[in-house]
Amino acid sequence: MKNLILGVVLILTLASCAKVQYTPEQAGKDYAKLLVLASQGDSNAQNSIGVIQEKLGNYDIAVSYYEESVKLDNEVAQYNLAVLYDEGKFIKQDYNKAFELYKKSVDKGYPYAENNLAMMYYRGKGITQDYNKAFELLEKSANQGLSIAQYNFGVVYDNGRGVKQDYKKAIEWYEKSANQGNTKAQFNLGIMYANGQGVIQDKKRAKEYFRKACDGGDQKGCDNYKILNQQGY
Numbered sequence: 001m002k003n004l005i006l007g008v009v010l011i012l013t014l015a016s017c018a019k020v021q022y023t024p025e026q027a028g029k030d031y032a033k034l035l036v037l038a039s040q041g042d043s044n045a046q047n048s049i050g051v052i053q054e055k056l057g058n059y060d061i062a063v064s065y066y067e068e069s070v071k072l073d074n075e076v077a078q079y080n081l082a083v084l085y086d087e088g089k090f091i092k093q094d095y096n097k098a099f100e101l102y103k104k105s106v107d108k109g110y111p112y113a114e115n116n117l118a119m120m121y122y123r124g125k126g127i128t129q130d131y132n133k134a135f136e137l138l139e140k141s142a143n144q145g146l147s148i149a150q151y152n153f154g155v156v157y158d159n160g161r162g163v164k165q166d167y168k169k170a171i172e173w174y175e176k177s178a179n180q181g182n183t184k185a186q187f188n189l190g191i192m193y194a195n196g197q198g199v200i201q202d203k204k205r206a207k208e209y210f211r212k213a214c215d216g217g218d219q220k221g222c223d224n225y226k227i228l229n230q231q232g233y
Helices: 024-039 044-053 058-073 074-085 097-107 111-123 129-141 147-159 167-178 185-197 203-215 221-232
Strands: none
Touching: 024 044, 024 111, 024 129, 044 058, 044 074, 058 074, 074 097, 074 111, 097 111, 111 129, 111 147, 129 185, 147 167, 147 185, 185 203, 203 221
């Protein structure tokens, strides 16, 4: 009999850019208008041009527009520029700059920045590791409804790192994230129901969560769904 593929439960990922005022699809019609607004000091327009240019692969231009928006204290641009420094894919990696920019965005209550700053504290990436601060920031972000933060908060309770392990709370936060379509949360719920962690073991329900994860493109979810299906659940 095949065993379930557990995979790695702890998956703490950077959130993608969000809260963009203009999409690339709209840019064809509105780009000229955006340029005018940006030249007039509209920080949202500056940030939006930065996002568009980043998606087009024009990273130097993107950074310059993000920087102009950051000067006007735009929390989304602060976050977007921080991600570039954090990942170091298109500009020189600089955790200090990423931290400073995330912190500014966090001070304005931006949930994506709260999540990513929490990850820096959780991993001790460029700063002293501090689980308490990571927990505090994740809680703020998760309570604002951010799916990735809800997932990460579930992981913290699941692993019991920096907080007392609590499978029931892990499930609570995984469910919030899973209900928003987060496939990693759906997969982890499948594992918990399959193993009876924090819940009564229920392989039929586990199979349903694996199916949802599979439908969202999670290969491990597909593999585990097939295993349980073959076992008659």
